[in-house]
Amino acid sequence: MINNPHFILAILFQLTQLLLVVLAAPLLTGWVNQCQAWLQNRSGAGVLQPYRVLHKLFHKDMVLAHNASWLFRLTPYVVFACMWLAAAIIPIIAVDLPFSGAADVIALVGVFALARMFISLAAMDVGTAFGSMGARREMLVSFLAEPALLMVLFTASMISHSTQLPGIVDALAHHQFVLYPSMGFAALAFGIVLLAENARIPVDNPGTHLELTMIHEAMILEYSARHLALIEWGSSLKLFAYISIGIALFIPHGIAEMGNWAGLPQAVGFLVVKMLLAGAALSLLEIVTAKMRIFRAPEFLGTAFLLAVLGLLIHFLLGA
C-alpha cells in the first residue's frame, strides 16, 4: 500500500484538502455575510472580513473568568480540531481521501456530536445564566437535528450500499439522471438541519446579541481572544463542512473520479461555483425568513426528522 504511487498521491491530496478547507472556510462565511449585505442594500464589509476578525482576536489579551476550569480552556481546541477534521474528510474535489476510511458517515456525525458536547459543557462551566441557557437550547436543537442528519446520511448509504463517504459520493455521482424520491425528502430534511446546526435563521441568529433569542452566541459569551477566534473559525469550518456534505450528497456531479488527478482543476472550478451558489442561497433564505420562537424550533426540527425517516422508508418501500 505504501509503495503504491497512487496511495502517496492520495495522501498528499488529503493533506492538501486539510490545508485548503481550513484556509477557505472563513471565506465562505465572508461570502454569505457579503451576500446578505447586498440583499439588504448595504455595502458590506467585504468577503475578507472574517480573516480580519480572526487576526484581531488572535492578537488580543485574553480575559478569563475566575472560576473557569481546564475544561473551559480545552474546549476551543477540541471544537476547532473536530470541525477541521470533519471538513477535511468530506470528498468535494476528488473521492480519494485516505483518511475517510477511518471515519465513515456515522463517525462524522459523532465528530459533530463530540464538538457539541464539549462546547455545551464549556458553556455551563462559568456558571452564568446565559451560559447554561445556551447549552440547554443547543442540546434541545441538536437532539432532533442529529438523528435527522443521521437518517439523511443513511438514505444515501442505502442507495450506495456504503457508509463510506467516498463510496457514497462515487455511487451518487455516477448514477446520473436518476431521480431518487427518497433523496428529495432527504434534501429537504438536510436543509433544515443545516440551518439549525449552524445557528442560522430561523432557528438561531448568528448576528444577534439580543440575550433572550440567542443559542450559539449565548454559549460562547465568556470566551475572548484566541479562544473566541478558534471557536469562530470552528463555526466557519462547520458551515463549510455542512455545505460540503450537501454538495457531496445532492450535487456531487463534476467531482474528480478515483485516480483522475488531471480532472482536479475542473473539479475545483465546479466546487467553487457550487459553494458560491450555496452561500448565496443560504443568505437569501435567511433574508426572507424570520426567526422563530425557541419552542417552535422542536416542531421545525421534528419536521426535518420525520422527513428524513420518510425518505428512508420510501427507499425501503420503493427501493429508490
Next chain:
Amino acid sequence: MNVASVLPIDVAGAMIAVLAGLGLLGLLLQRNPRFIVSVVFPLGAFSALILALTGLWSLGETPTIAVLPLGLPDLPIHLRLDPLSAFFLVLLGCASFGVSLFGAGYFKMMPGSVLGLLCLEYHLFLASMAMVLLADDAYVFMLAWETMALSSYFLVTTDHAIPEIRRAGYLYLLIAHVGAIAILLGFGVMQGGQGIGAYTFDAMRAAHPSSFWASATFLLTLFGFGAKAGVLPMHVWLPEAHPAAPSPVSALMSGVMLKMAIYGILRVSFDLLNTQVWWWGVLALTLGLITAIFGVMFAAVQGDMKRLLAYSSIENIGLLLVGIGLTLIFHFYGKDALAALSLTATLYHSLNHACFKSLLFVGTGSILHATGARNMGRMGGLIHRMPWVAALMLVGVLAISGLPPLNGFVSEWLLLQAFLLSPGLPNSYINMLVPVAAAVIALSAALAAYVMVKFYGVIFLGQPREKILEQAQDADYWERAGMAWLALLCVVLGLIPVVVVRFLDQVSLSLLGAGLGNAAADWMFLAPVDTERASYSPVYFFLAVAGVMLLTILLVRRLYHGRLRRSSPWDCGFPAQTARMQDTAEGFGQPIRRIFEPFFKIESELPGPFDAHPKYHGRSEDRLWYLLYLPLKQLTERLSACVSLLQQGRIHLYLTYTFVTLIVLLIFV
C-alpha cells in the same frame, strides 16, 4: 495434580468459593473494619480479576464441564463454561474489579457491625452472579439466581432505618420474585414433563419443543429476565432501588446484574431453545425500542443523580434488547452473518455499559460522600473541588453519550451498521420496521447526550449552589484506582474494537455458527462486512484529532502571545450574579418535559412573584405506575379479600372445612 490439567472451570469454581469465603471472613472479622476494607475488598477485587482472565482464557476453548456430587437426588450440580458464559464472566470480572477497589475506599466510614454483614452480602452477590453464568441445570441456575436476588435485596436495604429505602427494597424483591417465578415456569415448560433429569440444560438443548411450547417458554423467560433487566413495563423497581443502595452496589446492580438478565435471554433463546418463531425478534425489538426511548426521556427530567443514571440504565437495556431482537430476526431468516453482527453489537454494548455505568455510579458515590446530597440542585462547581472524580467521570459521560473515539460509539456504530445492512428480509412488515427502529435508536442516542450534558454540567460545572460544597473532598486513593480502571476500560475498549470483536466472534460462532471473519482482516480498521461498505478506525481517528489539536495549540502558542487576565464573568454585563441563576437539573430538563408532556404525569407548584419565601416543587411521574401498577395492586387486594372470607381464624370453621373435604373425597373416591 498436574498443572496442565487444570481446566478453566476449575479456576472459575475456585474463585467463586474464594469470593464466598471472603464474604464469610468479613462477617467473622467485623470487629476489625479496617482489615475488611483494606484487605478483604482488594482481595475480592483480585479474585474478580482472575475470574475475568479465566473467562478470557476460555473464550476460544471448547466448553468445559464439571459435575459436582451435590444438590438434589438424581440431579447433581452441573457446571459448564462455554464462550457465552466466558464472555459474561469477563464482563463481571472487569466491572467488579473496579467497583471492589472503589469499595475499599468507599466503605471505610462504615461501622464494623454493618460492614461485616455488607461484606458478606457483597461477596455473595458477586459469587452468585458468577454461579448464574456457570450453571448448567435449572436447579443450580435458580439457586444462584435467587441468591443473587436476595443478597442484592439486603444490599439495597443497607440503610434500612429509612422507610423509603425499605419500600424500595420491598418493590425490588417483589418484582424480582415475580420474574423468578416466570423463569422457573419457563424452565418447567422446557423440561416438558420428562422427570427431574430433564432439568439439565443438556436435556433442554436436545429437546425439540413445538413452536407453541417454544413460544410459551420464550414469553415466560422474556418476562422473567425482563423483570430483572428493567424492560418496560417491569422497570419500576430500577429508579427506586438504584438510588437506595450504596453506590458501589448500585454500580454492580446496574453494570453487572442487569447483564445477567441479558445473559439469561441469550442463553434461553439461542442455546436452549431449538425452535425459533419469527415474531420473537419483532417483539423483542419493539419492546426494546419503547424501553430505550422511555428510559432516556425520563432520565432527562430527573433531579436526583442516581435516579437519572437508573433511567439511563433502562435506556441501555432497551438498546440491548433491540440488538437481541435484531439478532433473532436475522437468525430466523438464516442471515447468520448479519445475526453475528447484531449479536456482536449487543455483546459489545453490554460490556461497554458495564464499564461506563459502573464508573458513573461509583462516581456518584464519591460525590455523595463529599456533598451529602443526591439532588443535583445542591451541587455545582465540583470540578474545582474534586478534579480526579471530575476528570474520570468526564470519560464516562463521553463514553455513555456514544462519542468517538470512546467505547460507547463502537457498539452504537455496530448496531447501526446492522440496521443499515438489513434490507432484503423476506417479510415486508419487518422491512418497514427497520428504518423506524434505526430512527428511534438515533433519537435515543441524541437524547442520551442531552441527559449527560445535564448530568455533568449541573454537578461539576458552574458555581457551587450550596455553601457546604466549598469543603468537598476529592475521592481517596482506592476510589480513584477503581474509577481509573473503569475509565481505562472505556478508553481501551474504544480504541481496539478489532481485537474485542475477534474475541466476541467466539461467542457468535458458538451460538449462531457464524462470525464476522472479515472484521479482523486489518487490526487498525473495524470493517464488519468489507472495507468498501463501512470501516472505522478509532486509533487513526484519535491520532488525527489529537494531532490536529496539538498542532493548533502549538501554532497558537508560538505565533501569538499567551497573555491572560482573570476577571469576573462577563454575562452580557449583567451585574448581580448568583449561583441560583444557573440552570438547575429541573430547569435543564424543562424543554424535554414540555415537548414530551403527554408521557409524564406532571405535578408542579410555582410560587407567586411576590412570595417572600418562594418554594418551588415539581415532579414528573411515571404514568405506568398509575395505569398499571396501582390497578394491579387493587385487584390483588380485592382477590385476597375474597380469599380471606374463607379464613376467619375460628377453629370450628376449619374443622368444618376438613369434615366437608373428607365427605367430598369419600363420595368421589
